[in-house]
Amino acid sequence: MSTRGFTTCLWFDGRAQEAADFYLSVFKDGSRGQTLHYTDAGPGPAGSVLTVEFEVNGQKFMALNGGPQFTFNEAVSFVIETDDQAETDHYWSRLTENGGEEGHCGWLKDRFGVSWQVAPKEVTELIADEDGAKATRATKALYTMKRIDIAAVREAHAGE
Secondary structure, three states, rough: OOOOOOEEEEEEEOOOOHHHHHHHHOOOOOEEEEEEEEOOOOOOOOEEEEEEEEEEOEEEEEEEEOOOOOOOOOEEEEEEEEEOOHHHHHHHHHHHOOOOOEOOOEEEEEOOOOOHHHEEEEHHHHHHHOOHHHHHHHHHHOOOOOOOOOOHHHHHHOOO
């Protein structure tokens, strides 16, 4: 059995390099790996980018220029667990900029169509409270939001 972990391959239509550069700019602890180019064997134009390896937040990715056959959907998303409102707002604004789409309850799609969940740890704790009434109030407040407002969920949890 492999113990090397996994690499998530993300399929792009000619935008692999742009996507890797974008994700490396969003996450502060990223690094770029190997870039491979198409050869005369194709199917892409010789010399154009085939794949770009990169790592952000300890997660390994490969961006592949595979063509228009496949697109992203919400069946797969990446969860970013955040510590506070400033971090939540940072990821929300960066990932929705330049063509990203806001979703509900902290979900969004970035400009490439990749789905993300920006999930504050505190909110997860509030909606999981053993006190069912508090958890319900927090959850109802969460359901009204796109970008999560931690203070508003906290106030709903407290019954304010």
